[in-house]
Amino acid sequence: MVKMAEDKRVEVSSLLDQSILSEYEKIEIVLRLYRLLKGATLYERNNILIERLTLDCLQIITPILQREGQLFLKIVRDGIFFNNVRIPIKADRYAIFKNFIQEISQKGIGSIEILNEISAEHLREFIFLLAQADAHKEDNYLYLNQQLAQRGINEVKTDKIEFFKDEYLSMVAKNHKEFAKEVYFKSLNLVREVAEGIKNQKVINIRKAKHLMQSAVNSIMQDESALLALASIKNYDEYTFNHSVNVAIYAIALGQRIGIPKKDLGHLGIAGLFHDIGKLKIPLEILNKKEKLSAEDWGIIRAHPVIGTEIIIQMKEWGELSTRLISATFEHHLKYDLSGYPKLSRKKNLTLFGKIVALADFYDALVRPRVYRKFPYVSEKILGFMLERAGKDFSPALVKVFINMIGIYPLGTLVLLNTNEMGIVWQTQEDPDLIDRPKVCLLYYSGGEYRKGKEVDLREIDPETGHFKRWIVKTLDPNEYNINVAEFLI
């Protein structure tokens, strides 16, 4: 039966090669299906919101079905094909697309085919079946098709996902978070190794860095939240190593959102890891000085982009990768308007990698815990500052993508809810319209310390009042509560 469906699909899809879909349709179909799918995980079938989301979907699906005769949505690696036309993923809608792909492919579904006009009832039924399907079950498509047939829903068919190496490994590594953790902590170790290697004038194993960053790219491409959550660790072991790994993660995640290809993302990760390599040559008495630094000290510290560039020139043959490492290392303090350092003898265009690493570097340095500071640097302040400095210090477009990626309340932010509950931001929402409604892990105090409670979704609506159940009142400084957020995230 599946084979027959496949044959038919080939036949129909070849006819549809000429399919003309507007940009609007290509994007809206995914957005609306995704919203309905997410709604199905939160609400009952008869909820008014579900009804509205279903109608939203039909509004876009029906005209296409009438015009094209069918709707065939297929996931190929990290892309979505819609009636054989690849849907362009844009930075502003990136997260939704990514999560849609992830949501569907985790359930082992690689394609959804709607063969005829479909009623609201059937569409809703199908989406609920899909939402309820278990993750990591390769034969879900058989179950779904069977269930659809039993319900007399003949206009929808699904097929299994075609696995590629990376996805396959991720499926095998059932717990993606574990995989991300491995990548994160091994990256920390790698940066340490590199640092020691440089100090002892040993040859640096770039191949190892490449492998690690490939894993980081795989992890982020599958689900960026796992590594982004780990990047909220700021003071594990040596700050510089910790910081370098975080910068690599932010850079890859940001690069992914603007469509940098996989191979280049790997390079971006390595550039992030090595961007501060020049600090290895700064005298420790300055680097570790606890008192305020003098102008002279700063002068020495501010030589690190040049020193770093020279280290890279020495350690690596000139080529594509070294060019990128050099760009990121040299440019990460230059600032968007070139008013930073090193001072240039003439104007130059900043590279994209330089701009990305600069942004990641600045953010990570600013959000590190200020153990001895009274003022809590809540993320709104930092992101607000970055927005304000966009065009001077940072690329305005990249700042926007960054905020969309991090969210107004980044992963790991300690928040107070209107219910007087305290919690940690657990998962950001991919829909920019819901950027202030993340999932939060509630904390409760017991036995002299805060403990993890249940996870709540701030999109949840109280059926009685029709309003959101919870919302964030303000962010809190974890130091005031003696909470190390990272502990809850690992």
Place this chain on the structure above:
Amino acid sequence: MKKDFSLAEPELKGEKEAIAQAKDLFNTFIKALKAYRLYPPENPTVQGLKDQVYQKFQSFLNQHHSLTLKIGESTISFQDVTIYENPDLKNSLAFLFYKDGLRELRFREGLEEWEIQEFLEILKQSETLNQLEDDLATLMWEKNFVHISYVAVDVFLEEMPSIIPESPAQFREKLNLEPIPPSTAADFGEDDPEIDFYESLPKMAPSLPTLNNRSVYFLTPEELEGLRKEVEMEINPASVFNVVDILLEILALEKDPQPFQNTVQVLEKILDALISFGEFKKANDLLTRLNIILNTYELLDWQAKTIQQILENAGAESRIEKIGKIIDKGEGVNLDEVSSYLLLLRPNAINPLIKVLGELNNSKARRMLCEVLVELGKNKVELIAPHIEDHRWFLVRNIAYILGRIGKEISLPYIQKALSHMEPRVRREAVQALGSIGGPKVIPLLEKALGDDDPRIRSMAALNMARVGRKISLPILLKIMQSKEFAKRDAAEIKAFFDAVGSIGDNEAIGTLKKLLEQKSWLGFGKKEDIRLGAAFALAMIGTPEAKEILEAGKNSRDESIRLACTQALSRKPSKGIRDLAIW
């Protein structure tokens, strides 16, 4: 346990067929790979084998949907049957995969031609991989194939000690709770490091604008397009050259010899790459900026010497040879850009450039190179002139041209040699060169050329003599023109001599010209006409009242041919100079 194909007795016919097909496919693949390693990709053998591989893959995948190959240390197997085995690990394809961690390869239906091509390319590259940086697994990962996937063990990640904290307590142990030193603070890069921006930030930084105004972090269509373009530029292979800006900044900043030298080495590599890719505009920019650094920066002696050395090396023989090959092909090369680049080279480039000049087939490129050598050789005639003795006449002609354009008397002994060259085209160029060089010393040489066997050379010599020698040339030219033998020469040469005399514009020639105008010819009618017309025109060119008087009188001559010649000469517009003359 793996079965040996020859001994295998698969129960199902289909399985047996699939195995036979897979084996056949893999054998063809190996042949294609061998060819790919030996010959360039456009070679017909390579193309043919590649097509065969593609067709066999198509046929297999259409039938079986996928092909999964298991990689062993020295074997590759399909459905537990060995389809390839080579215990000689040095030459084993299986080991090539295995050593880099690959354990399984899977080809899926829909496999495209470019994937086969790239896969072969990766395997070819694997021979020259820098083991410290790359491996097959990385190359495959980077290619992001759609229909080829693999399973690999990651020796690097596995060999790293496990340092993942297993519990919050373990995590807490490694937390660094020391106050973080200021050196690791976010550096605002402001000029006054005394200001603690951490302290002042809360006052200066606004909170994120209210959530009602979300548009502040929504990307505009222009921003989206801008980002798309930036990504495109970043992944363009030519972006590797962007690093030049940074390296030049390092040169300007660095006072320590070792990093300075390292930077210089990279710049030299970049220069090589720029030349190989035909990026002459960028190469030109690189040399220009090095010159600026050299001439305007306060450099230590060793720094200046090093930069001078790069500029010198830019004209090294190997680089010039490379440029020669590129410009000879002529495709997609902007010769103006090449010329601008070459003009920045030092005199050491002259000899290699002449060598290339002698080997070029592309005439436009030759012309460009001659002009470059004219400029580069202005103060280095001694480097160019000796090549006049080259055995290739065409190169000698070019050298004569270059020497002429340079216009230095020092070249005369060499030009003199060219004047005796057996190839008329060389002698002609030499005469032109003498005209360009000018000065009294060229007169005897041009006079010698007036006796050349080739009428065009004699004509050219006459015109150049008139130009260079003016009055001194007049008796020499007039003497020849009055000889009986002169009247037998062809019309073009006769005209050239009269034009030459006319262009001198001296009344001293009037008497002889009048005589020639009026003299009865003992030759045929045509020759008489040529002489009279030439004399009349020469008088018109002289243009003095005395000359005009003769022409006016000639208008009323009883001899019709004199009348006609004088009338025509009087009606012609005055000549602007020698360049307007017939022979040109």
